[in-house]
Amino acid sequence: MSHRFRAGLVQLNAGPDIGPNLEQAERLILAAREAGAEFILTPENTSFIESGRDRILEKAMPEGEHPGLPIFADLAKRTDAWLLIGSLSIKLDAKTCANRSYLFNPRGEIAARYDKIHMFDVDLRDGESYRESATFRPGDRAVVADLPWGRLGMTVCYDLRFAYLYRALAQAGAGFIAVPAAFTRPTGQAHWHILLRARAIETGSFILAPAQCGLHAGGRGTYGHSLIVSPWGEIIAEARSEDPEIVVCEIDPAKAAEARAMIPALRHDRSFAPPAPEPFRRAGE
Numbered sequence: 001m002s003h004r005f006r007a008g009l010v011q012l013n014a015g016p017d018i019g020p021n022l023e024q025a026e027r028l029i030l031a032a033r034e035a036g037a038e039f040i041l042t043p044e045n046t047s048f049i050e051s052g053r054d055r056i057l058e059k060a061m062p063e064g065e066h067p068g069l070p071i072f073a074d075l076a077k078r079t080d081a082w083l084l085i086g087s088l089s090i091k092l093d094a095k096t097c098a099n100r101s102y103l104f105n106p107r108g109e110i111a112a113r114y115d116k117i118h119m120f121d122v123d124l125r126d127g128e129s130y131r132e133s134a135t136f137r138p139g140d141r142a143v144v145a146d147l148p149w150g151r152l153g154m155t156v157c158y159d160l161r162f163a164y165l166y167r168a169l170a171q172a173g174a175g176f177i178a179v180p181a182a183f184t185r186p187t188g189q190a191h192w193h194i195l196l197r198a199r200a201i202e203t204g205s206f207i208l209a210p211a212q213c214g215l216h217a218g219g220r221g222t223y224g225h226s227l228i229v230s231p232w233g234e235i236i237a238e239a240r241s242e243d244p245e246i247v248v249c250e251i252d253p254a255k256a257a258e259a260r261a262m263i264p265a266l267r268h269d270r271s272f273a274p275p276a277p278e279p280f281r282r283a284g285e
Helices: 018-034 053-059 068-077 157-161 162-173 187-202 255-261
Strands: 007-010 039-041 081-095 096-104 110-113 120-122 129-131 143-147 151-152 176-177 205-207 213-215 222-224 228-231 235-238 245-250
Touching: 007 018, 007 228, 018 039, 018 068, 018 245, 053 081, 068 096, 081 187, 096 151, 110 143, 110 151, 110 235, 120 235, 151 162, 157 187, 162 176, 176 187, 176 255, 187 205, 187 222, 187 228, 205 213, 235 245
Parallel strands: 007 039, 039 081, 151 176, 176 205
Antiparallel strands: 007 245, 081 096, 096 110, 120 129, 143 151, 205 228, 213 222, 228 235
16 A cells, blocks of 8 residues: 655645746745645646736747746756646647646656646626636546556546546546646635535545635636545645645545445446436527
């Protein structure tokens, strides 16, 4: 059985300018390593949070030109740690980006990439509206990667609402699932803790969820409360402030196998006929 290790979550308050955000992330990654973290994770949109499609496209860069990637590769080597960068905006062409997560090994090599699958296209109260699909191309592949302590499943933010993805990752052997996020304040207050605990319980996995916090460009507010949840659904570490900080916690990989042995739901799938779809109705009918 894999030995215990310490995971560190970096909670950020990303602004619209890449340089200061990379400096903030570097400082907190080093602090997490100093606190003993061997696997360090940052949130979604580590390099910047910007409002408006044109401004995002202006600041996004192709993978080969992104200034953050060599910095994070060097940090992984300097710290001798595994490093997950929650996501960067990677330009695919003149009109489209990927919301891409990167896993670096301690040699500074990219061990895995994951493009966020589910796009955050929502209309909240008080006119708060988001159309991630207007700028970003959704991914089409679930990703797992091998760490020294077990297998990692990679997800990003809005993916959290799609339980089938987490079940697929767990059935592929993931005992840890990363959920780097930039949850809005309204959705975070209502759903963040509940959804993270539900995904942990359903899959018998550790959930590692580093988050953005505070106010950002365009008046957007994010919820913070970076969390580590055990396979039994217990919150074992949480960022309590709405400021950038680190959370470091010991992880016992054996707890995932223990939870899955007690409730082996991942082996209990059954095929079934779905219900008929709701008939289309015109407005007013």
